Amino acid sequence: MFRTAMGFIGLLGALAAVPPAIAEDNSAYSVLIISRERLEVATSCEIGVYLNDQLSGRLFQEQSTSFNLPAGPVDVRLRLLPGQTPGCAPGLEDQRSTRLNLQAGQINKYRIAMGQYGMELKRAPLDY
Structure with missing residues (x-):
């Protein structure tokens, strides 16, 4: 009995030495929503969303995706992805990205549209 009690006290002492896990403040993040809800991009190909040159999301028609990102600048690039649909093979594309400056605690929504350069x-x- 004494041995069990001492083991329990030792375990409690070891747990007290470990610092508690504290979640970061949610206000340090921003929400980025990218939608392909409108039929502005006349292709059935999947669109890849690249954040800081990493593929982070894929969108078909009538879809949207969201990201919780730290506040600050983020580079967003859109690209047609190869797939099973004919005509979706990669080719020469505009490699420019859009730099967005995200503010902490804000919700930012963007839609994909066709512009002069793609x-x-x-x-x-x-619209909530």
Whole structure:
């Protein structure tokens, strides 16, 4: 009994030495929503959303995706992805990206539209 009690006290002492896990403040993040809800991009190909040159999301028609990102600048690039649909093979594309400056605690919504140089992001209302 004494041995069990001492083991329990030792375990409690070891747990007290470990610092508690504290979640970061949610206000340090921003929400980025990118939608392909409108039929502005006349292709059935999947569109890849690249954040800081990393493929982070894929969108078909009538879809949207969201990201919780730290506040600050983020480069967003859109690209047609190869797939099973005919005509979706990669070719020469505009490699420019759009730099967005995200503010902490804000929700930013953009829609994919066709511009002079290909696909681009346009600010959209939240409509909640």
